[in-house]
Amino acid sequence: MTLAADILINAARQKPLPADLRQLENEAIGILREAAAEFSRPVLMYSVGKDSSVLLHLALKAFHPAKPPFPVLHIDTTWKFREMIAFRDATAKRVGIDLIVHTNQEGLARGINPIASGSALHTQVMKTEALKQALDQHGFDAAFGGARRDEEKSRAKERIFSIRGAGHMWNPRAQRPELWHLFNTRLRPGETMRVFPLSNWTELDVWRYIEHEGIEVVPLYFARERPVVQRGGTWIMVDDDRLPLEPGETPEIRRVRFRTLGCYPLSGAMESGAATIADIIAELRGAGVSERQGRLIDSDGEASMERKKREGYF
Amino acid sequence: MPDGAPIAPSPQGLLRFLTCGSVDDGKSTLIGRLLHESAAIHTDQMETLRRDSQRFGTTGEEIDFSLLLDGLEDERQQRITIDVAYRFFSTPRRSFIVADTPGHEQYTRNMATGASTADLAVLLVDARKGVLVQTRRHALIASLLGIRQIVLAVNKLDLVDFDRATFERIAHDFAAFAGPLGFAAVTAIPISARFGDNVTASSPRLPWYSGPTLLGHLESVELGDAAAAPFRFPVQWVNRPNLDFRGFAGTVAAGSIAVGDPLLAMGSDRSTRVKEIVTFDGNLDRAGPGDAVTLTVADEIDVSRGDLLVDPAARAEYADQFAAHLIWFQDEHLVPGRSYWLKLGAKTVLASVTTLKHRIDINTGGHDAARTLELNEIGFCNLSTNAPIAFDPYAKSHETGAFILIDRYTNETAGAGMIAFALHRASNIEWQALTIGPGERARQKGQQSAILWFTGLSGAGKSTIANRLDRKLHELGRHTMLLDGDNVRHGLNRDLGFTDTDRVENIRRAAEVARLMGEAGLIVITAFISPFRADRRMAREIASPHAFLEVFVDTPLEECQRRDPKGLYARAVAGAIPNFTGIDSPYEAPEDAELRLETVGADADALADRIIDELRQRHIIG
Numbered sequence: 001m002t003l004a005a006d007i008l009i010n011a012a013r014q015k016p017l018p019a020d021l022r023q024l025e026n027e028a029i030g031i032l033r034e035a036a037a038e039f040s041r042p043v044l045m046y047s048v049g050k051d052s053s054v055l056l057h058l059a060l061k062a063f064h065p066a067k068p069p070f071p072v073l074h075i076d077t078t079w080k081f082r083e084m085i086a087f088r089d090a091t092a093k094r095v096g097i098d099l100i101v102h103t104n105q106e107g108l109a110r111g112i113n114p115i116a117s118g119s120a121l122h123t124q125v126m127k128t129e130a131l132k133q134a135l136d137q138h139g140f141d142a143a144f145g146g147a148r149r150d151e152e153k154s155r156a157k158e159r160i161f162s163i164r165g166a167g168h169m170w171n172p173r174a175q176r177p178e179l180w181h182l183f184n185t186r187l188r189p190g191e192t193m194r195v196f197p198l199s200n201w202t203e204l205d206v207w208r209y210i211e212h213e214g215i216e217v218v219p220l221y222f223a224r225e226r227p228v229v230q231r232g233g234t235w236i237m238v239d240d241d242r243l244p245l246e247p248g249e250t251p252e253i254r255r256v257r258f259r260t261l262g263c264y265p266l267s268g269a270m271e272s273g274a275a276t277i278a279d280i281i282a283e284l285r286g287a288g289v290s291e292r293q294g295r296l297i298d299s300d301g302e303a304s305m306e307r308k309k310r311e312g313y314f
Numbered sequence: 315m316p317d318g319a320p321i322a323p324s325p326q327g328l329l330r331f332l333t334c335g336s337v338d339d340g341k342s343t344l345i346g347r348l349l350h351e352s353a354a355i356h357t358d359q360m361e362t363l364r365r366d367s368q369r370f371g372t373t374g375e376e377i378d379f380s381l382l383l384d385g386l387e388d389e390r391q392q393r394i395t396i397d398v399a400y401r402f403f404s405t406p407r408r409s410f411i412v413a414d415t416p417g418h419e420q421y422t423r424n425m426a427t428g429a430s431t432a433d434l435a436v437l438l439v440d441a442r443k444g445v446l447v448q449t450r451r452h453a454l455i456a457s458l459l460g461i462r463q464i465v466l467a468v469n470k471l472d473l474v475d476f477d478r479a480t481f482e483r484i485a486h487d488f489a490a491f492a493g494p495l496g497f498a499a500v501t502a503i504p505i506s507a508r509f510g511d512n513v514t515a516s517s518p519r520l521p522w523y524s525g526p527t528l529l530g531h532l533e534s535v536e537l538g539d540a541a542a543a544p545f546r547f548p549v550q551w552v553n554r555p556n557l558d559f560r561g562f563a564g565t566v567a568a569g570s571i572a573v574g575d576p577l578l579a580m581g582s583d584r585s586t587r588v589k590e591i592v593t594f595d596g597n598l599d600r601a602g603p604g605d606a607v608t609l610t611v612a613d614e615i616d617v618s619r620g621d622l623l624v625d626p627a628a629r630a631e632y633a634d635q636f637a638a639h640l641i642w643f644q645d646e647h648l649v650p651g652r653s654y655w656l657k658l659g660a661k662t663v664l665a666s667v668t669t670l671k672h673r674i675d676i677n678t679g680g681h682d683a684a685r686t687l688e689l690n691e692i693g694f695c696n697l698s699t700n701a702p703i704a705f706d707p708y709a710k711s712h713e714t715g716a717f718i719l720i721d722r723y724t725n726e727t728a729g730a731g732m733i734a735f736a737l738h739r740a741s742n743i744e745w746q747a748l749t750i751g752p753g754e755r756a757r758q759k760g761q762q763s764a765i766l767w768f769t770g771l772s773g774a775g776k777s778t779i780a781n782r783l784d785r786k787l788h789e790l791g792r793h794t795m796l797l798d799g800d801n802v803r804h805g806l807n808r809d810l811g812f813t814d815t816d817r818v819e820n821i822r823r824a825a826e827v828a829r830l831m832g833e834a835g836l837i838v839i840t841a842f843i844s845p846f847r848a849d850r851r852m853a854r855e856i857a858s859p860h861a862f863l864e865v866f867v868d869t870p871l872e873e874c875q876r877r878d879p880k881g882l883y884a885r886a887v888a889g890a891i892p893n894f895t896g897i898d899s900p901y902e903a904p905e906d907a908e909l910r911l912e913t914v915g916a917d918a919d920a921l922a923d924r925i926i927d928e929l930r931q932r933h934i935i936g
Binding site: 018019020022023024025026027029030033034036037060061062063064065066067149150156157172175176177178179180181182184186187188199200202204205 | 327328398400401402409411426427550553559561565592593594606608643658660712713716726727
């Protein structure tokens with residue numbers, strides 16, 4: 001590359017990243033490289049959400065000009081929003097990365113679904129078990145995830161490199177101390193590692209970074225008129241005709257957006273006018289409600305996230 | 315900071331700090347207040363907190379902020395905090411990551427973990443109690459971990475009527491103690507975390523205090539300029555997407571670098587210049603501390619993961635021995651002489667503690683004589699690595715002077731260290747090349763050198779089988795030597811006892827002797843209990859390049875006790891022999907021995923013949 005081209009590219013970056021985001025970006029890139037160097041078969045867990053989008057973007061940065069030396073894995077419960085699946089496939093094509101989609105076929109055959117089976121069983125079989133199946137089938141020894149410590153209390157104490165024993169179980173009492181940027185990556189047979197490069201990011205950091213870097217995210221994050229029904233104090237989107245309506249329930253059109261995305265019958269929408277990233281950031285600065293509140297699976301019971309993690313959930 | 319404030323531009327970047335305090339100093343209340351007042355706690359979390367406070371809380375009707383911080387189910391039920399938790403908040407001026415470390419069990423380990431990435435430590439003191447032993451302990455650990463900025467938050471000032479003299483006495487006491495600890499700055503700030511005085515806003519109840527609020531200080535404190543240090547770049551990943559591009563990816567550990575600057579690879583001592591500083595967003599002219607970049611260089615030099623690129627005018631240390639502070643994390647105590655994995659930067663080597671100089675009393679800073687380090691103890695020791703590594707003293711550069719030790723069997727992180735200085739003794743002794751090459755002496759004898767390492771409980775039959783084997787090989791015209799554990803302890807190793815440390819040294823010496831005999835072309839048979847896997851692995855490494863066959867003489871403990879040829883078990887059970895393997899010291903059975911001989915119901919001659927068959931199959935003997 002010529003010097004003139006360099007200057008042009010540098011000049012094209014009108015707004016340099018704020019110092020705190022630069023530090024978080026550097027840290028995440030270091031973690032991605034370390035795991036890629038230390039594990040024989042890593043994989044990036046891609047949930048199609050905003051955190052996954054940031055994670056994928058960081059992976060492209062970490063190994064540039066090479067492609068990330070690992071594939072991307074999506075656990076498809078078959079109940080994701082249709083827009084998520086379309087976005088996933090378009091992203092894989094645009095980025096040119098190897099995408100693996102896995103569904104728990106056995107769970108599907110058993111008819112497990114979020115409506116009849118309930119959120120706890122659905123999550124257990126179609127997410128946790130499915131993930132474990134995929135990791136085992138492909139022999140992945142490390143999986144990157146987009147989890148952040150600010151999401152939930154048990155995550156605040158999880159390591160960046162989080163070891164999983166046989167059956168992918170997390171044992172919070174047997175975590176390895178993590179000092180400096182020195183990560184103990186050694187595994188015994190049967191053990192695997194979950195790696196969380198965004199551990200130290202907050203929800204606000206993620207959105208500010210998406211804005212600065214111009215990262216594409218699923219349109220469901222932006223407020224738009226959508227068909228919804230009100231259930232348990234939150235808005236559930238009628239994404240397709242599989243959602244059985246309760247007596248007296250008729251879908252209405254509301255201007256809503258999603259703060260967090262998962263299976264559509266389990267993801268609550270919020271009424272909002274935030275149609276752009278800048279709107280979302282402004283909304284967050286004033287928000288009184290935490291992000292996971294729209295997630296029905298977290299309220300399955302006290303300490304439910306910790307229990308799911310112990311069972312092998314991300 | 316109020317809701318609806320403009321987007322935090324965080325012009326000052328990120329400040330990572332650590333909070334430490336004793337059980338009732340009000341640490342959780344302080345963090346809860348900082349989070350609350352910076353709007354980092356959401357209403358649904360506040361609602362949960364309010365409910366939890368009524369259910370588990372210890373503060374009566376008030377919100378118990380400690381419940382917000384105790385994340386794990388075990389902790390909430392037992393009302394203890396077992397680990398380090400990280401909290402996040404930001405103001406328009408700066409973003410913060412708080413490492414909250416509990417004041418209970420595992421204290422040293424948790425505080426060291428939180429301190430390792432912290433720029434600053436907030437030490438909480440109860441104004442009624444003043445500087446306590448714990449305060450000194452926190453200051454000492456912060457100092458060891460290289461934290462340069464200390465805030466002494468004198469809390470609960472409301473309980474001493476906001477008395478100026480009390481605050482000043484505590485600040486003075488602490489300054490006197492902290493003087494020798496080498497902090498760049500100690501800032502004492504009077505607060506009441508419970509009522510919010512001087513935490514985020516100055517308080518009319520402290521008219522005599524004119525300094526900053528706690529948050530004001532955290533927002534504005536200047537950190538040292540890491541860019542001024544000599545350039546250090548540990549190579550994390552060699553990026554080679556095609557034949558035209560070869561870049562070294564890593565994070566600048568210290569200093570800065572510009573295109574055209576000279577570079578030197580430690581170890582190979584090859585130098586070159588920076589050609590490009592590559593990033594996804596285009597090439598840079600310059601990179602500074604913490605930047606994750608990819609460097610391409612002007613010349614073809616051999617660089618791989620773990621190598622350290624430095625400024626040729628300010629080289630790093632390069633040695634295989636150094637002195638370091640070591641913090642022990644494992645339930646199993648440190649065994650000097652045992653080999654552990656050592657990870658420093660992106661480099662992993664084998665290392666052992668050669669000398670434990672002293673243990674540090676973390677309450678007084680005093681030095682105690684010690685033979686080992688237990689969980690949560692800190693010592694100063696010499697370490698030796700199996701190959702030279704590049705590093706800096708920790709005081710000069712944290713990223714290139716810190717390491718962790720990893721247990722080779724359990725893979726636990728066994729300890730963390732901070733290098734004090736290089737020891738250059740080893741580099742003064744060069745290896746002398748021998749004129750007769752490896753293998754020549756063995757070929758002259760018509761055999762291959764080999765080491766047959768017998769292991770098993772006392773009374774398992776090691777010596778009996780080893781002697782039969784030795785005799786048979788001798789009669790076959792083979793050149794052998796038998797090293798028996800008991801015999802070696804009468805001579806070469808008569809200074810050693812039976813502690814874990816002495817057992818390691820016993821095995822190390824035996825392995826070195828076996829290696830020399832192997833170089834003489836002999837088939838060496840050793841008979842040592844050698845109870846620890848880690849030590850047998852060490853023997854195998856010392857003995858390479860010779861063929862090494864681990865021979866597990868497998869006899870159940872009950873059978874050994876029944877045989878008890880030397881009457882040792884009877885004495886050990888009676889308590890007359892401490893640390894006796896199988897009785898009060900463990901035997902770790904091999905999992906992947908080349909040969910496993912079950913002796914119950916077997917004949918010693920037949921077992922010796924099995925070994926000879928194995929030697930033939932491996933072409934060690936014809």
